[in-house]
Amino acid sequence: MGYNKRMPRSGDKARRRLQKAALELFSERGYEQTTASEIAARAGVTERTFFRHFLDKREVLFDGQITLRAALTGAVAEAPETLQPMEILYWAFRSVEQILEDNRPFSGPRQQVIANTPALQERELAKTAALTDNLLLALRDRGVDERVATLAAQTGMAVFHYAVVSWFADASRPLGAYLDEAFDELCRLSSPLTVTDAQRRQFLCYNLPQQSNGEN
Amino acid sequence: MGYNKRMPRSGDKARRRLQKAALELFSERGYEQTTASEIAARAGVTERTFFRHFLDKREVLFDGQITLRAALTGAVAEAPETLQPMEILYWAFRSVEQILEDNRPFSGPRQQVIANTPALQERELAKTAALTDNLLLALRDRGVDERVATLAAQTGMAVFHYAVVSWFADASRPLGAYLDEAFDELCRLSSPLTVTDAQRRQFLCYNLPQQSNGEN
DNA sequence: CAGTATAATGTCACAGACTGACATAACGAC
DNA sequence: GTCGTTATGTCAGTCTGTGACATTATACTG
Structure with a gap:
């Protein structure tokens, strides 16, 4: 070199x-x-x-995001072709697990500080939104329909965030376990149609019948 | 008085x-x-x-949110008991339609300014997050399971936001039309199982088979 | 090793975002 | 009018963030 x-x-x-x-x-x-x-x-x-x-001043706590972003979008791009949108995201989230585990000594106190500071929470929301947008684009580049990609990215990020927060609260189990649980819950929620057990994640279904004419 | x-x-x-x-x-x-x-x-x-x-300085553009928040949470609380979570949100969004239509002369230029200012976009994300949280709590107060409420509020807000943005871009049609369309799309997306046409909004389904063992 | 280009850092001056403390003015009630 | 409450004005000061210019450290070259 x-x-x-x-x-x-x-x-x-x-x-x-x-x-x-x-x-x-x-x-x-x-x-x-x-x-x-x-x-x-x-x-x-x-x-x-x-x-x-x-x-x-806020930005001093937010540059690890660059690494995470690169890893996530890269994983989305390189995921197997056979996967469905949400599967791709699951794949991507699992692939950055190690990165987050390694950074935990730094991330722990960091989350604590953010939790106590509205100004920093605001910045974190902005970073998360930017990351979500990157996921959207990465999915779209794979040929996923833009609106599907939007919804998938949004939902996926919500689930990911939920898992990470749980993991921060209790790191006795690996992040992957929380991720699996969160996706399990996503599948089970509002889905009386789900047939089998946790081994076969299948459907997340929202019931949306005709509106009740709620005109003001 | x-x-x-x-x-x-x-x-x-x-x-x-x-x-x-x-x-x-x-x-x-x-x-x-x-x-x-x-x-x-x-x-x-x-x-x-x-x-x-x-x-x-930013807050000067963000206090209409208080009115909207009150209207939305109120509508969620007073929606018919028979409705499902996402139906409740649809009801609530429709019920604030008039408020948004009335405020459009102010909201139009406001959105324009926000679109050109990262600092204001950040604030708007924070406000939206707060609103989402309020929806979550309102749903939970109706007895909806907390995790279901979280997911519903998140997804609902995403759809609502999508509709409002579309309406800002072209106000030749009422906001309600965009709302209906957005919910229609939400139902159709990823749902080859959806049976009938727009009149019967039915299911939003994500396929989530077993993971492909994506261990880094 | 002396020299040089480049990028990081230091120094200084300054505008703008906020805040605390105290004084003043407007308005409603009586 | 008088009084009490509340918005507003005044002023001094701290902190954030930036532009302009000088200085220093480093990698490479000869």
């Missing part, structure tokens, strides 16, 4: 130090009570450098 | 003037290029007063 272009100092260490310092300070005194300048100081750099690495 | 408590000046006019001024300025020069001070000036008040009425 030789260089043919010039590669001056990377600044990657500083970035990581900033993230670490931010998470620590947020955990100690809370997000609002922590100043960008203080984060920079603990990381040994200037406030200006902080804002060069992260567009705003 | 006599008063027994003291009711000094309401400050409600100023609030409305601020919202109007904000929407105008955002439409003219854009959100980022508009200062809170400028909004206040056009409304004939001080910047400080602006921030007394709205917790932050």
Whole structure:
């Protein structure tokens, strides 16, 4: 791996130090009570450098998303051709399981901080929405009808999120177990038609008869 | 309607003037290029007063949500007992149709501004999430199982949002028509089992056979 | 090893978003 | 009118985020 272009100092260490310092300070005194300048100081750099690495104060906790996004969209693209839309998503979610397990030491405190900070929850919603949109596009690129893809991505993300939250609450079992359970529940919900047991996930059915003429 | 408590000046006019001024300025020069001070000036008040009425600059475009939330949760609570979860939501959405139609002169430009401003899109996601949560609780209060309610609220909001966006894009037809279409599509999607035509909305079915053992 | 290009960082100045504290003005009730 | 309540004004100050320019560290070159 030789260089043919010039590669001056990377600044990657500083970035990581900033993230670490931010998470620590947020955990100690809370997000609002922590100043960008203080984060920079603990990381040994200037406030200006902080804002060069992260567009705003919130963003310092949200760049692992890039890795996750790449992994998920990649998995969707490379899933077997025979799979149905929701199966593809299940495949994709299972394939990023290891990534999430590895990051848990960082993700745990992170989720704690987010749970205590409305501003950060807002950002997380935005990131999740962006991720959902990426899944939509990845499905569409496989030839899935756009509206089906939209609905599948939305529902799939909801299920995924539900599983991850459960896993954060109790990590005694692997994430995959929660994922299986969440998909099981998705299948069983509103489906009196489901025939067999957990081994055969089959249908999720919503009953939607004619409207009751609810005109105001 | 006599008063027994003291009711000094309401400050409600100023609030409305601020919202109007904000929407105008955002439409003219854009959100980022508009200062809170400028909004206040056009409304004939001080910047400080602006921030007394709205917790932050974004919030000035998001208080109609309160009305909508009340109407929706109320409709869910008062829907006929015989309805299924998704039917309840359909009923609720139809019942707020008039409110949205009435507010369209305001909502139109508002959507335009939001579409051009990431910061505002973020806030809108947060508001939608909060609304979804309220729907969840309203369904749960009717005795709907919490997990079913979660999934129904999520899916329902997605469909509702889809319909509203379509209606914003082309208001030549009433919102109700788009709502019907969106629910129709929800029923037809992934459901080769759907028997009859649009008149009988019946099933939304996701196929979820056994996983393909996608272990990373 | 000295030199150089490149990218990260530092320094400074500044606008804009918010907030707390205190003073003032408007309005309803009596 | 007087009084009490509430919106608003005034002002000082902190924090976020940005542009412009100078400085430093690094990888490569000769």
